[in-house]
Ligand SMILES: Nc1ncnc2c1ncn2[C@@H]1O[C@H](COP(=O)(O)OP(=O)(O)OP(=O)(O)O)[C@@H](O)[C@H]1O
């Protein structure tokens with residue numbers, strides 16, 4: 001074991017998290033089969049971009065996610081549908097390590113997130129990653145929220161350059177050129193020097209997408225990216241997302257835009273009450289099997 005490992009051995013947790021049968025916060029997960037080792041996952045050439053196994057999340061006594069299994073293949077689009085409070089945002093936040101998992105495991109490109117296996121006195125134990133390691137894992141992901149959260153006192157260009165310059169330490173001239181290329185990609189190059197308040201909601205959201213892309217994520221997570229927009233502005237944002245999907249970006253999209261799901265999704269997942277109720281190709285939207293999914297669709301269509 002390296003001295004670095006020893007230095008961070010302060011937060012060791014039960015091995016059961018990686019095995020998908022962990023217990024924390026009084027949660028009793030209903031099992032899970034996440035026992036594939038990191039080594040074997042990495043060796044495979046067709047490693048999923050995201051592999052969630054038996055994922056549970058509880059906030060105190062509130063058990064929000066109750067054993068989510070989900071596999072997202074590289075270069076595909078997964079759309080998550082579900083009623084308010086079903087745990088969709090919580091699931092995305094776990095993937096992006098904005099929340100800590102209660103039990104189960106999530107692998108990104110074959111790598112367990114949030115934890116690593118270490119050998120401690122001949123025992124395989126899981127240890128939480130330190131901030132630097134978590135930062136490295138999170139750099140694989142770009143996230144776009146319902147509210148665009150651009151810095152109000154920075155121009156579109158400055159917003160997109162912010163993380164490359166200050167986090168990735170990219171030289172300014174290079175970061176500027178790359179940021180302009182990302183703004184071009186979302187059709188916002190001609191507004192590079194506008195401040196957020198001078199942009200429509202749809203334009204701000206496109207800048208927010210460019211900002212996420214500027215860090216070259218391998219996977220993009222979208223949490224209801226159009227639900228705060230006026231209806232006439234939804235199309236331009238969905239159009240940018242469609243272009244990204246066509247370019248082969250791996251995407252997980254929480255949305256109520258059924259048309260987008262039908263046209264773009266390789267996989268549709270319907271969640272309710274913290275579990276996956278139905279999943280399949282986009283054809284399940286027109287032929288839902290589960291009554292709960294049927295009800296949901298009849299309310300949103
Ligand atoms: N930080 C938190 N602390 C306590 N409870 C939380 C927290 N975050 C979410 N919850 C609860 O978890 C449940 C699921 O919330 P979540 O935001 O994941 O739902 P959602 O499916 O995204 O809903 P919506 O469609 O309204 O965005 C809700 O009951 C919510 O109140």
Ligand SMILES: [Mg+2]
Pocket residue numbers: 088089090223
């Ligand atoms: Mg949500």
